[in-house]
Amino acid sequence: METVFVLLLLICPFTGFLINLLAGKKMGRTLPGIIATTAVSASFAISLFYFIQILSTNAPVEVRLFDWVTFGEFSIGFDLVLDQLSLLWLLVVTGIGALIHVYSTGYMKDDENVDRFFSYLNLFIFFMILLVTAGNLGIMFIGWEGVGLCSYLLIGFWYKNQSYNDAAKKAFIMNRIGDLGFLVGLFILAYLLGTVDFRAMSFELSDIYGIDKKLLGVAALCLFVGAMGKSAQIPLYTWLPDAMAGPTPVSALIHAATMVTAGIFMVTRMSFLFDLIPDVQTFIAIVGAVTALFAASIGIAQTDIKKVLAYSTVSQLGLMFMALGFGAYHVAVFHVITHAFFKACLFLGSGSVIHAMGGEQDMRRMGGLKKVMGVTFVTFLISTLSISGIPPFAGFFSKDEIMLAAFEHNKILWAIAALASLLTAFYMFRVLFLTFYKDFRGTAEQKHHLHESPKSMTMPLIVLAILATVGGLISLPFGFNWLNGYLQPVILNLQGVEHHSLDSTGWILMGVSTAIALIGFGLAYSKYISKSAVPQEDDKIGGFAKVLYNKYYIDEIYNTVFIKPIYAMADFFKNVVEKIVAASVLAFGKGIAILSVYTKALHNGSVGFYLFVFVIGFCSVVFCLLLI
């Protein structure tokens, strides 16, 4: 009975997917959304039920089904685990998922393929649930690639536009580069430990005597490569900004709140491994910090509202990885949650803006929207305050904990992260000012069309804005830290650690963080409000701003270094190697032919024909022999 109930978590969205896939076209444009939303809400209800249960029992629920893959030595089973970590993620995935489904019923209502949209969205939820409830690395990998597939399908949702399809393909391929790392890591662990079950691995690694520690380090590094792909870290991040080609609810759900945090989830899940390899942890922290700054610096020069948010996501994910690198898993998890709230809200808010602007995404054509779009403006403002780290919004608390951890471990990385935070506050207020303040800069037609979005879209915005405000309550620095206690059973290095109350350094750092955010705000204010600056048109951008605007030309570099050589190789193989191989075989054949002609001196006809006759003759003779 328990099994069935847990499985309903997966069955609900999968059923929604199937119904909309197979019968969606017959149901009009409203029903698919209702079905999909109901399915996700049901999963949310079940998650909530188990969450409440685990608060009192503290005992994870496990479900074991049949074997999925069998190796000679061991097998990988369909094992699902609902423990503290997976339940937390489930609440975020299904909760925000449900809100975004509701939002989509409004946002996508005029699309002719709305049924397909909702079926993919449900499929995504299905794989995401599988990813977070997986009891072993193998099952996690199903979810891992499954969400990548859904991401591919949804980025390329408007499939008639080939540049969207290119973005979708790019996302999938870059993710797969990471996935290879994931798989190699999995193989190493399987080989070393004889299992890929999380609990069993954790048990095996509790005593690493006799285990090749170097190889273990390689495994951890490989798994992190997987996380780099999924969570868009340097050097595998360029797919995420392109992924903005997908409909905006997709950007909010998949490319901000849930899927891209899978890398953080996986590293947290495997914390017992990463804790053993400090070198890899340092590497993770460096990659995270550098990504945070690098992406934030690109973010300040973008003019497409969704692109800014995309680089912001890359940057925030970098901060989370930095926390993971310091072994501060609970901090990373905290930031994942608050980030899910405010970033989903920001994306949905930008969607609301784009909806009102008739598809326009360029902030240079916006401005003054706060007069028409009150709800969107207020929620966007709250989320901006939250992501910038201004107290007492949720983002302040989670970011502050990251900065604290960074300050304790590595001052240089702390400085990098602080700079990234400054840029974050700057570009977020830049978006806010350019979009909602001053005068409208679009066409008259757009101006006429401006409107606040329908209730189905503003309601999720309001809920998310409330969460982005109060979400910090789950982990306050004043000793009311619910999250740390909650996560203790699943994160080994949290066990037995008393959360120390803030000392004077902590207070000072908190002040510094706030000051940094305010400086960012001030810079943006003076530039875009006091001086009423508007970013220049494309052809007028010059100097370093141009480099930033063109994202350091990383896409062009990748294209030259990786893509073009592959095509050159393809040409070389096709035009040269194939001919050489064919010719050498032909020469070999001719050699034999000449030989046979000389030796037998019989005929000069087709060698092939004689061989052919020979085979038939030979076969018939043997057949006759056998049948007699």
Add this chain to the structure above:
Amino acid sequence: MDIAIILIILLAGTFVTFFSGDKYASRVALSFSILTAAYSLFLLLQYHTTGAEYSIQWVASPNLNFSLKLDGLSLLMILLNSILLPVIILTTLPHKVPFEKLLYSLVMFMSFAMTGVFLSSDALLYYVFWEASLIPIYFIIVMWGNGDKSKRRQAAMTFFIYTFAGSLFMMAAIIYMYSKTGSFQLMDFYNADLNTTEQIWVFLGFFFAFAIKIPIFPFHSWQANVYQRAPLIGTLLLGALMSKMGLYSVIRWQLPIAPYALHKFQGIILVLCIIGVIYGAIIALRQSNLKRFFAYASLSHVGFIAAGTYALTFDGLLGAVILILAHGFGIVGLFLSAEIIHRRMNTTQIPEMGGIKGVAPKFTIAFLLMVLASIAIPLSFNFTGEFTIMYGLYQVNIWYVIFIGTSMFLGAFFMLRMYQQVMLGEWTFKGAFKDLTLNEGFIFIILIAVVLFFGIYSKPIVEIVTPALQEILVYINR
């Protein structure tokens, strides 16, 4: 006796199809193929209940035996062959072709010969079946192929000479083994006491035959032309079944006979296999003909399987067997898709296609699923195979995994690029594109069901094949 019945059904099918006349030939062939499938399923059930291998000796003259052997490995190959046969016939059934009775009886005969290959445990018998399978496919390509006749003949002849030349090496190896052991029996070959030089020659003799048939890089240059020129039914027989004959033979006839040579050459052969995987994936990027494209995709995928067999670990072999089956079903779906597009749009050129998604939603779902299976998305049959092979290779050397693993994204690159060019974008073609017919839909449902079911639950296959593989491993590691 009861194993031989499957051969008798197929041989009877060959003759009855031929004499039933053009009007009924296709349906007669279909009936016999379904009968074969039913019988092989019966064998499967029996195998499960008895849980043992059994071998039968027929006409036994001193050194020449008609001996067949059915173990888990050959059982799976028989199942693949007999279940795909009706599916393959169905792909061509609704279309009028000239000389129908001849075509379908050749198809039945080819299936007969391949079944013989999978069942023989006598080297000479095996060789006869091996060569016999070559004759029907030669005629199928020449008589019913695409393009003008000289090109078809050229492709078929190249193929014929190639594979036949390879077989001659194998013939030499078999005769040598006979002179050494005084027997053609498989088990006598396994137990033969060869010194290292002998092992190397025997090993290479078998290797050339199989490397060409599979094909392993650089013995593949017959493949693209043949896949392009052959009619759909021929391409499917070649790609889904005949290449598997080579892979099966590696496991059954090559690996256990010469363990010393095997370990000596393992590195080189694995490198060749992996080069084939990457080479096929990259060169496919520059193919504008959809059928040639799939031919190179197939080169990449069979290279993966071959790497699994030469990993010489249990997991490598197991994964190879799984992927043999998965690839057999998958390639039918891919080439059928190419044929559907060819018939509807009258072109095989990828740049002339595009936007089909907008006009044929059912076909899109089917084609997308086949594409995803071929790039080994988890929960597809192919993934289970590739995953297991990669773990098998890991046990040999981590670098093999990393290099063969590049196919994860290179494969995704060329397949998704093709999918985008063919299916996505605007529909600009003048004229309609009929969505799947009942017949086509039925075939795709069978394929998708198989690919998904075993992608989720592959244990039955593992259980059937494990004892056979373990026995072979004992000889490999002797």
